[in-house]
Amino acid sequence: MGRRVVVRRLLRGETGPTGGPAFTDLLGTCLSWRDGACVVQPETGAAVTIPIADIVSGKPVPPRPSVRQRVTVRDAELHTAALEGIETTPLGEWQLRYEPAPSGRVRNRFNSCLGVGDPGMPVADAAHAVRSFYSARGRSPRIQVELGSANEEALRALGWQPVPGRDSHFLLASLSRARRSLEPADGSPSLEVDGPRVRAVLDGVAEGRAVLDGVAEGRAGLDGDWLGIHDLQVAPEHRRRGRARAVLAALLEWGAERGALTVWLHVETGNEPALALYERLGFTRHHTCRYYSTNPLSTSQS
Template sequence: MRQHHLEEGRARLLGRRVVVRYRLHNDTHSATDVLGILETWADGVLRVRRDRAEPDDTPVTIAEPDVIAIKAIPARPVTNRDIRDLEAAAAQGWQGLEIHHIEGWILRAAGGFTRRANSCLPLGDPGQPLDDAIAAVEQWYRDRALAPTFQIPDRLAGALGHALDARGWSHDADVIVMTAPVDDVRRGTKAELPAVRVDPRPDDAWLGSYHYRGGDLPPHGIDVLTNADTVGFASVDDGGQRVAIARGAVTDAPSGRRWLGVTAVEVAPHARRRGLGSHIVAGLAEWAANHDASDAYLQVEEINTVAQATYRKLGFGDHHSYHYRQNAHHTTR
């Protein structure tokens, strides 16, 4: 029965913040606790990476028979200021080709390529009555033959969310933003896999491997992909074939925190289940460390639990979520 519970715990707790009480093998036969991220649990051994607040950041290894108790605990609290700060950095990492501000709202357009680059991000006050601000957003996107769209961090929705509900705007599924220290992520490179190469521009093989929502890249798509001050295109080749790609952008948040944004992670179907996804993300983290990035973020759809589990093993944890709202009554001209 104990083994059954341990197996359940392994699947449920891997990659999460936990507290583990375990026996010490000393003269007193006492026990102690460790608080941190459960990085691995394999071959009868648990490996816990302590919280960064701990004086010793060396991972703790615990033999499974010594575990007295283990339970998940909430991640460190994330404030609304933290969310605004990170989303402001992310807005620079994946930009529209045209940017317009309504005070604290950022309107972005890029010919319809990606929702992020064609939506309004409300990070502050619009400086005018809410109804007028929404009408201005609608008109701005209609002038560009685009559906009026908001990208709204969930905890920042407030009165805007209620106003869009009243207007019948659609509400897409949540996207989870996950974060991790760059130094933790870079440890995920696998020596047995081909090296990760990072270039300042995507080559033809990279572009041929990239599929946004299953479709081909539009002609102006490369302009969006390269539209960042510090951007890198990661590739892994094996046997003369491109087997994995990813994109990284390093940007500064208003607080001064320097972030790596990871996007466009793709692994060729025939090369999956080799750990290439985590390997290439770790390679991007190595590149970003050389550009003074301290932390990394990526976005994963809430329903994509497989990808979430992969990233948790690299040290990523949940930061916040966001969703898109769209004017369902819009028609392009």
């Protein structure tokens, strides 16, 4: 029991549109099948008890995707703008993203056009506008697209090329489930809060006789009830010791205290250890994105 089903049943005493018996379909979760009756719980309302003799047909159906998975790619990716307070400019449904004062390296996510949806003009004209926008700001022109989308095909036809090694999965999860699944870790990161954004730094973990500095850090941004995690990193000599878990736990707790329900992040497709970690925490893949550029081998962005 507990399986999602659709059941067609007879409506006794009612006449169908052709003059014969009337039937109706019920979609829900089968709670029980015994004592001559089937009990189905629809998504809303009370459970329905159906005599088995009145069931004409029935079949299992796949579970309905979670509310989070039903969010469009564009709506999911638009949460990026909350991470570092980047400047955004609309280009139809596309979005030009620019980070005037990068903190460290210039990151693709904050300095590229979100090329999802309809730019409101031919893709060739939109691509030219993107190139002009970023060239005027000293950035490599880059467009982020959903892997396998029509926009990707159009950019390829225009001669734009994928940026090597930058394909990434957009993962999301229930924040409460991720917190429950996260194993305890030593260390209490300090938090630097800037409005809807936070930086967690683990820089004073006692280990033996030494106190380690610059062990691990990570950042997060809150947009509505969505918490985005980014730049989670651990010094090479301190990896595989639970440092990332300690930072992640601090970021999730900070988000939960502010009403976040969903947590999301990007992970490069080749980062198998990170993907395995997030899968254990209940993250699932929403979509995969790829960056395109007229100069894909440029080292000015990462």
